[in-house]
Amino acid sequence: MNARTSRPTVTQADAVDITSPTARDATPLQQIDAWFAARDWKVFPFQRTVWRAAQKGKSGLLHATTGSGKTYAVWFAALLRVLSQGAGRQQGGLRVLWLTPMRALAADTVRALEEPLAALLPDWQVGMRTGDTSSSERARQDRKLPPALVTTPESLTLLLSRTDAREQFRRLDVVIVDEWHELMGNKRGSQTQLALARLRRWNPDLVIWGLSATLGNLQQSQDALLGDASANGVLVEGASKKRIVVDTLIPDHPSRFPWGGHLGLQMLPAVIAEIDRHQTTLAFTNTRSQAEIWYQNMLEAKPEWAGLIALHHGSLDKSVREWVERGLKNGELKAVICTSSLDLGVDFLPVERVLQIGSARGVARLLQRAGRSGHAPGRVSRVTLVPTSSLELLEAAGARDAVARGQIEARAIPNKPLDVLVQHLVTIALGGGFTSQELYDEVRTTYAYRNLTLEEWQWALDFVARGGQSLTVYPEYRRVLPDEHGIFRVPDNTIARRHRMGIGTIVSDASVQVKYLSGGTIGSIEESFISRLKAGDHFLFGGRILEFVRMHEMAAYVRRATGSRGAIPRWQGGRMPLSSELAHAALTRLEQASQGMYEGAEMQAIVPLLELQQQWSGLPTAHSLLAEITHSREGQHLFMYPFAGRSVHVGLASLLAWRFSREQAGTFSISINDYGFELLSPVPVNWQALLTTAGIANLLSTDHLLEDVLASLNASELAQRRFREIARIAGLIFQGYPGQPKSNRQLQASSSLFFEVFRKHDAGNLLLTQAQREVLEQELELTRLRDTLEELQQRTLQVHQTKRATPFAFPLMVERFREKLSTEKLTDRVARMVRELEKAASTR
């Protein structure tokens, strides 16, 4: 891959003296200069770099902070490229495509693009196509696409499934991918890569530009965007770094601040005071229920703020969210309590203050949130951390260090997800058809599928042609068939329709609409939560206490209730672990504390806590691994604090429990958080004997890691859960027609049916392998687990016998998550695995 682009330089030729900005003979570059000058805006060197590169037909990735003019950089670049193509002004179909990850951004983008467009190509218009586009507008576009189109990756894929796709995209010159960092790390990104490969094949000179926030792996991000064309791509860094301030609200009485917990309501008065002092505040929480609780408590404390503060999260109805967003834009709201639903999107200029309640979990996430304030060139972005428990003060200090050092997480790019490929094959079979060799070569030009083997390709092709080994007899799974010329096409209209209805990679659980009896939708809530409610029960949702009345056709009908308490809905969502970057930064701070260095307000505030910890036990540092042994009525506890994030701790704790139980039979309860884990045995266990130098070396060994991890966890159940998503994306499960969704139970049943059938009759099914791989890579972070083990082996083990739970242990003790792991069951499980292995070996 090419070297990173050096800082752009401005040559004399670029410095244009605009004496006559409207002059007919002005070059497009001069016209752009005039356009900027008319607005009194500065042209940044990075913008010129992008323009020159695009004019010459180069693709690239531009990373820049928000509000730095990056939109104009790539948009003018696209227009310059079009003009450099000679017959530029002629319309005749699509020329520039703009991809955005969110519908809500599409309309704003169209608006932003219109003015600059008028300057260079006044007879053009920008169209928009998303799921919201009206059918009449669609029909118009289907006849001929507008010269510039703003759309989503899913809508682009749908366009590629049209028989006339090639004709529609024939004249496409430039693709812009906005917010590429949001897409690259998930399967939407894989789908985008496949779509771009298709467009590049039709026009080998296609110019592609991505816009991205700063990441730890920018070069890889560019490679994923440009595929095998990345060698000629350029990586451009946007305008001067924005100043970012990270600070912390310190509790009034740090010594009385809770050791554990996530809600943080002790900080309510401080947060209210902060909101009071500023015009407009965004307060981010980590979960939807936390947002609900904070909103409710804030209103109770400040009833006069009714109508001035609002709630925003992903389960609230679109109309509610749009109302909140308008209020923010117009500066009518004093504060909004939100989840990451407001991470992206509309630029809310009036936002003056950003609070992060609870752990930010990652540096990139923290920066993203800081960027919601001071959203204009030259202004400072500031985010204030609001701790919800004592150790988050430590994390806050570490977060500031990590930001200052620019230690930003990398985003992992999914490696050849076959479910997305299977979907793509049907899409392309619809979109004019394909021959095997040609499409294989094309798919391999993407970064995600660069290592796709011929065997895997054949498997995927066979899977869409015959339904694989086990579904051969079902005609609905013979989705593509070769004609006499070897061109694979979709033979059946029903299959085509079902496929188009299922395009995309976002899989969500079935949910129930929450509606007032009197009319109006408040939002949606998980079926499992509603199913536990009886008529007359109260619950908190959308910032109100509601009374559940009845269910009717997948909708829950409610009315406003009196009283102030109700059940809090629980949604199932992601469990984002603390990033390595943040964890290391926190560990570094502990290291300093162990030497008596407490720098900054956060560290000062936890001096009492850390001193107590040191007095009762010790401090975990980057060089020592702390283990605590405690007895209680519950049994014998072992606590360890590797500071590796919760998903690694899940693997680590299960692994240790399993390896322990080979030495001494026993049943352990496991408790996990981002800082460490606890193993609890109800019967006496000699931890000391297990934690000798030789013992710990065995426990932390990376030998047989994979086997041991698989054996220690119920990996097959985890894989089955993963498989639900894969089966949906691969098109095995039809989700039903819009407006009449299948219930969650039906969806689950059919996916587990496929899982079982494949396991029994088609063990070589690569979708099963993928499910297992995704569990290992994403849920258990096997690579990070291995790294952690290797790192821990280097640390000195410090074992302390403690009388009671230390400040570090306490949060683990109260953690609700308990996972039983019995040796008896384990023995059975291992025996079964051995049998299965033997059987597999003998059938070879």
Next chain:
DNA sequence: GACCTGCTGCGGTGTG
């Protein structure tokens, strides 16, 4: 005495 977790994003019938 301490606590009561879990994000976001998109798309889509039929036919006279």
